[in-house]
Amino acid sequence: MAVERLASLARSTDVGDRVVALRHDLHESFPRGRFDLICAHYLHTPAHLDRATVLRSAAHALRQGGRLLVVDHGSTAPWSWNQDRDLRYPGPREVAADLGLDETTWTVERADSPRRIAEGPDGRTAEVTDHVLLLHRTA
Ligand SMILES: C[S@@+](CC[C@H](N)C(=O)[O-])C[C@H]1O[C@@H](n2cnc3c(N)ncnc32)[C@H](O)[C@@H]1O
Structure with missing residues (x-):
């Protein structure tokens, strides 16, 4: 769709x-191909997904000078399908560490957790946190 x-x-x-x-x-x-920018926004799913392998493939698909932007949920919105109170969202530095990328080839340009007002499917709004990771392929 x-x-x-x-x-x-x-x-x-x-x-x-x-x-x-x-x-x-x-x-x-x-x-297939070599990319200047790859974005992975909210790559979360209740189905099995080996995110680290997928994001590692993305990092390897960058051309030199390219960037991988990963924006993840950092908090649970009131309308989320997953209301598990024990749910932990790995921070951007943990996501980067999980990829196990060679630091002489990929550098972390941004790793932070901004807050924003989001609007849910029913029109409700709430403050949420995103985890933002920007990797730069330097070699
Ligand atoms: C929470 S949605 C985010 C969608 C969109 N990026 C956005 O920001 O609105 C998670 C996405 O991950 C995708 N996804 C989950 N497992 C996948 C897989 N094995 N291969 C490709 N896409 C997958 C789903 O199709 C879904 O579009």
Whole structure:
């Protein structure tokens, strides 16, 4: 659905011929190519997902000078499907450490936890925390 929506939006703009919308099960495959920017926003799911492996593949798919932006939930919104009080959200430095990347090739440019006012699907608003990690491939 999101992939079709992106493809349709792209077609309605004058950059449509530069946008490629693909569906991948990231456990099985990763889009081919070398990228300047890869974004992974809220890559959380109740299904099994080996996030570290997927994000490591993303870091390796950057070209030199490219960046990987990972934005994760850092708190539970009142409308979240997961209201487990014991749920712990790994901080951005922990996420980076889990990837086990060579620090001479990938450096952490940003690792912080800003707060923002979010709007839920029912229109309610609440203050939430995001965990933001920005990795830069320097070599
Ligand atoms: C919480 S949603 C976030 C969606 C979107 N990035 C956003 O910010 O609104 C988590 C996303 O992870 C994707 N996802 C989970 N497991 C995946 C997998 N194995 N391969 C590809 N995508 C996966 C789901 O399809 C879903 O779109």
